[in-house]
Amino acid sequence: MTPLLDSIQSPADVRLLSTSQLPVLANELRSFLIETVGKTGGHFSSNLGTVELTVALHYVFNTPHDRLVWDVGHQTYPHKILTGRRDRMGSLRQLGGIAGFPKRDESIFDNFGTAHSSTSISAALGMAMAAKQKGEHRHSVAIIGDGAMTAGMAFEAMNNAGISDCNMLVILNDNDMSISPPVGALNRYLAQLMSGRFYTAAKEVGRQVLKNAPPLFELARRLEHQTKGLILPATLFEKFGFNYIGPIDGHDLEALIPTLQNIKGMSGPQFLHVVTRKGQGYKLAEADPIAYHGPGKFDPKVGLLPPATVPKQTFSQVFGNWLCDMAAQDARLVGITPAMREGSGMVEFERRFPQRYFDVGIAEQHAVTFAAGLACEGLKPVVAIYSTFLQRAYDQMIHDVAIQNLPVVFALDRAGLVGADGATHAGAYDIPFIRCIPNMSLACPADENECRQLLSTAFAQNHPVAVRYPRGAGVGVAVTESLEGSPFGKGEVRLQGQRIAILAFGTLLQSALAVGQELGATVVNMRWVKPLDTELLLQIARSHQALVTLEEGSVMGGAGSAVLEALQAAGLNVPVLQLGLPDVFIDHGDPVKLLAAQGLDAAGILQSIKTRFPAPV
Numbered sequence: 001m002t003p004l005l006d007s008i009q010s011p012a013d014v015r016l017l018s019t020s021q022l023p024v025l026a027n028e029l030r031s032f033l034i035e036t037v038g039k040t041g042g043h044f045s046s047n048l049g050t051v052e053l054t055v056a057l058h059y060v061f062n063t064p065h066d067r068l069v070w071d072v073g074h075q076t077y078p079h080k081i082l083t084g085r086r087d088r089m090g091s092l093r094q095l096g097g098i099a100g101f102p103k104r105d106e107s108i109f110d111n112f113g114t115a116h117s118s119t120s121i122s123a124a125l126g127m128a129m130a131a132k133q134k135g136e137h138r139h140s141v142a143i144i145g146d147g148a149m150t151a152g153m154a155f156e157a158m159n160n161a162g163i164s165d166c167n168m169l170v171i172l173n174d175n176d177m178s179i180s181p182p183v184g185a186l187n188r189y190l191a192q193l194m195s196g197r198f199y200t201a202a203k204e205v206g207r208q209v210l211k212n213a214p215p216l217f218e219l220a221r222r223l224e225h226q227t228k229g230l231i232l233p234a235t236l237f238e239k240f241g242f243n244y245i246g247p248i249d250g251h252d253l254e255a256l257i258p259t260l261q262n263i264k265g266m267s268g269p270q271f272l273h274v275v276t277r278k279g280q281g282y283k284l285a286e287a288d289p290i291a292y293h294g295p296g297k298f299d300p301k302v303g304l305l306p307p308a309t310v311p312k313q314t315f316s317q318v319f320g321n322w323l324c325d326m327a328a329q330d331a332r333l334v335g336i337t338p339a340m341r342e343g344s345g346m347v348e349f350e351r352r353f354p355q356r357y358f359d360v361g362i363a364e365q366h367a368v369t370f371a372a373g374l375a376c377e378g379l380k381p382v383v384a385i386y387s388t389f390l391q392r393a394y395d396q397m398i399h400d401v402a403i404q405n406l407p408v409v410f411a412l413d414r415a416g417l418v419g420a421d422g423a424t425h426a427g428a429y430d431i432p433f434i435r436c437i438p439n440m441s442l443a444c445p446a447d448e449n450e451c452r453q454l455l456s457t458a459f460a461q462n463h464p465v466a467v468r469y470p471r472g473a474g475v476g477v478a479v480t481e482s483l484e485g486s487p488f489g490k491g492e493v494r495l496q497g498q499r500i501a502i503l504a505f506g507t508l509l510q511s512a513l514a515v516g517q518e519l520g521a522t523v524v525n526m527r528w529v530k531p532l533d534t535e536l537l538l539q540i541a542r543s544h545q546a547l548v549t550l551e552e553g554s555v556m557g558g559a560g561s562a563v564l565e566a567l568q569a570a571g572l573n574v575p576v577l578q579l580g581l582p583d584v585f586i587d588h589g590d591p592v593k594l595l596a597a598q599g600l601d602a603a604g605i606l607q608s609i610k611t612r613f614p615a616p617v
């Protein structure tokens with residue numbers, strides 16, 4: 001039962017409540033969240049941590065006139081619930097339903113679309129600057145986690161914002177967690193800020209504010225005086241030009257509301273340090289925020305349920321096993337993750353090889369250049385990175401790795417459509433953006449076993465190689481122990497047919513085989529986008545009337561384009577049908593349905609081929 005929450009249609013309704021009703025609203029919001037995410041799955045522990053902060057922000061600020069920019073945006077479910085989307089929470093992350101992240105075209109309250117981290121301060125500063133230029137009076141607030149704060153981009157924005165005289169507020173939502181435990185010197189620094197006397201005293205500041213409600217200026221002066229008196233030298237954030245306030249308890253509305261109200265009256269860049277707990281209010285998530293970071297459906301009464309059937313091995317697990325085995329065989333191997341230990345399948349590697357494991361924080365650019373440095377000194381770095389997050393480190397891949405031809409292996413997880421996370425997380429562009437870089441090679445295994453073999457092949461090279469593989473499980477083929485690898489740059493004919501040849505790049509090979517059987521067509525597992533197996537390609541092109549290329553990636557500039565280029569270079573004029581992802585962003589939804597909607601399931605592929613190359617009568 002959530003009677004108060006049910007009466008809230010928009011933040012304007014929240015602002016009509018008395019402060020004594022706000023904790024009730026927060027409690028109902030939390031219960032609703034637990035129920036609804038239990039049914040849909042999605043980001044969970046981060047959202048439990050932002051319940052009070054969300055209530056306080058919408059209570060104090062005049063949203064959407066005042067702008068809220070949530071970093072990553074995985075913690076915006078409470079915000080969605082309070083901004084008119086409560087009834088649609090049951091459709092979260094499903095085809096046609098609401099997104100798991102803020103989206104400008106979903107709501108006027110979603111001021112900035114996010115999902116990749118550490119963009120909020122830049123965007124909020126842009127909005128604050130625009131308001132200033134246009135002479136509009138509005139507030140601009142960035143809410144950023146301690147994990148997201150570790151990215152260079154956040155500090156680039158701080159560097160810029162600190163010398164602007166924009167009225168903006170950065171709220172650091174410090175829960176001492178990224179997805180896994182946070183890493184790095186910033187984390188250590190924040191822990192110091194929070195420790196002991198200072199944290200308690202700052203919390204008291206919030207309480208005093210409420211009791212006495214002093215004039216704004218006096219309060220600001222006292223806040224400054226008290227915090228500065230307690231912490232010497234000035235905080236890092238003050239050195240950046242921000243007025244630092246906090247840390248305060250982010251679950252205590254009595255501290256949050258008056259503090260935000262007073263900050264609202266201050267001018268210039270403000271920095272509020274708020275301390276929250278990931279998973280707050282749901283014991284199981286508090287105890288294991290990692291498991292509850294992004295769970296599937298669960299039963300709120302008992303928590304996560306064990307899977308009903310034995311799950312198939314995922315590609316991430318295949319990678320993780322390979323990494324451990326290769327590390328045991330070759331002492332030069334080091335593994336790098338930009339804050340994605342669990343998602344990339346590196347938990348066991350860290351446990352077994354802690355000295356050779358590097359979680360560098362949410363810092364993809366640094367991860368790649370750090371790998372380049374390691375490679376310069378004769379180590380063999382393996383950077384495990386999601387295709388979508390490698391976009392962040394494109395110049396590092398070109399400038400620091402490829403130009404110097406350093407032997408770095410890029411293990412590209414989540415290549416292709418990813419499903420519930422939507423367009424922001426799709427690994428749609430790695431084939432086009434990697435294949436045009438000199439010295440780089442790119443492999444796309446068709447199944448789990450091939451993934452392991454191609455990782456070994458990549459590791460054996462003396463130049464940079466990326467191996468792309470999709471999210472989730474493959475078809476379930478047995479993975480051999482061998483670390484021998486397969487021939488570099490070589491594809492294989494999997495089905496000999498006639499007239500039409502389907503050239504499959506990656507895991508869509510399975511559908512290609514089904515279609516090939518049906519059509520009596522040849523099916524080739526190309527394995528490598530670069531180097532392209534031109535010898536095999538030309539032989540196939542000369543012996544067939546038409547070719548079909550198939551890839552789970554952008555058609556523009558993708559593997560099919562590579563085939564066309566090679567055919568043109570050889571002067572062969574064979575008609576080619578290119579199948580892959582179209583020139584549009586594909587929203588969230590069930591990955592199987594999404595693929596089918598793009599015509600990339602067996603039925604869709606068959607249909608496209610029959611339409612383009614009808615059988616002769």
Ligand SMILES: Cc1ncc(C[n+]2csc(CCOP(=O)(O)OP(=O)(O)O)c2C)c(N)n1
Nearest residue numbers: 046115116117145146147148177178179339
């Ligand atoms: C550029 C980028 N890299 C990696 C991720 C994956 N990711 C999503 S949430 C998250 C942790 C964020 O930690 P924090 O900002 O502290 O928020 P919390 O989950 O603790 O609330 C990471 C690494 C991402 N969204 N964007």
